[in-house]
Amino acid sequence: MKDMQLNSTGGISRAVIWLMAVISGLVVANIYYNQPLLGLIAKDLEVPESAVSRISVLTQLGYAAGLLLIVPLGDKLFRKKLILTDLILVFVSLVGMAFGTELWMLYIASLLIGITSVIPQLFIPIAAELSSDKEKSSNIGTVMSGLLLGILLSRFIGGIVGELWGWRAMFGIAAGIMVAVWFAVYKMLPEVHPNFTGTYGQLMKSVFNLAKTQPVLRLASFRGAMAFGSMCALFTTLVFHLENPPFNAGSSVVGSFGLAGAVGALAAARVGKLQQYLDLNRIIIYSLLVVLGSWLFSYFAGATYWGLIVGVILIDLGVQSSHIMNQTNYFMIKSNAVNRLNTVYMVSYFIGGSFGTWAASIAWGHAQWSGVCSVGAVMALAALAAHLVFSRKVQSEK
Structure with a gap:
């Protein structure tokens, strides 16, 4: 097993890297499967669209809670055991769904x-x-x-x-995939020893201390949120918009917009190369202008x-x-608490996603698509203004 985990130079093998890449996609997909299925769930349970949209809100809030409460444990516990235990809980949750x-x-x-x-x-x-x-960056x-x-691709x-x-089949299939993932992790993933020796309370206190003392992190977290x-406002209500005239489309058409978004998002993966020509702050300005x-x-x-496809490509980009x-x-912050910096940002990120989903569902109930567009534009404008x-000022305080 050691040969599968490590390459000849002592670094992690490409097989394990690709395993983690594939599993990352399969696990994170669990959060987004529900978005194109909301209309089907509403019809099946005979409940209002505004009520069923809370499913997406709760999933995103749950992810934010998991990022805050579980991810920092990666510094304190043996990570492989933590992941295997968590996968069992993922499986149970999907079966419940x-x-x-x-x-x-x-x-x-x-x-x-x-x-x-x-x-x-x-x-x-x-x-x-x-x-x-x-090999680290690669x-x-x-x-x-x-x-x-x-x-x-999950959408x-x-x-x-x-x-x-039917919508239930998707969650049943996802539960089965998690069983296969559990065995793959058990067989192939190397163990990583903890690097934090304090208590869980001290660990969590350090997370909040980073949020309190790092203005660069706070601004980045607000922009991300x-x-x-803004993006969640679009994807959560797009299913309701496309079910209405003039589209009268089904869930498969709604889900295919995820492929359109892939064009923009994969193009964004190369944005780092722009730092050869533009400073970071200017790239952020242009990115947020694209969202707006x-x-x-x-x-x-x-x-x-065509209008919706262009909108989806641009918002993902x-x-x-x-x-x-x-x-x-x-x-860039000089700190060895990289996991905890990421926790603060990602928790804020998904709280923002939950808020955008909630606000868009309210706006849909009152003003349909024009209300949703107002919510998305206001959130993008708030990020740009901040x-x-x-x-x-934040850069000068670093």
């Missing part, structure tokens, strides 16, 4: 799916710690690529499976497929570009 017969049952299952599906954020530090200096990038593809797959076999919330501009297409051409730059920004007002 597949067999839930009441809306409140789906609420609980969705919250638990979010809390437990944080394994990719435990893999990234493993890739960093076990890689040689020469290995982390490979794991992140798997994570990104899981997010993007497409969820929509197709939902239309062919608002941008991701995406809502112009979604609003003014939102009754056409803008959000993922700003996300990469945000992480670059706070990883950056323009505070970025120079």
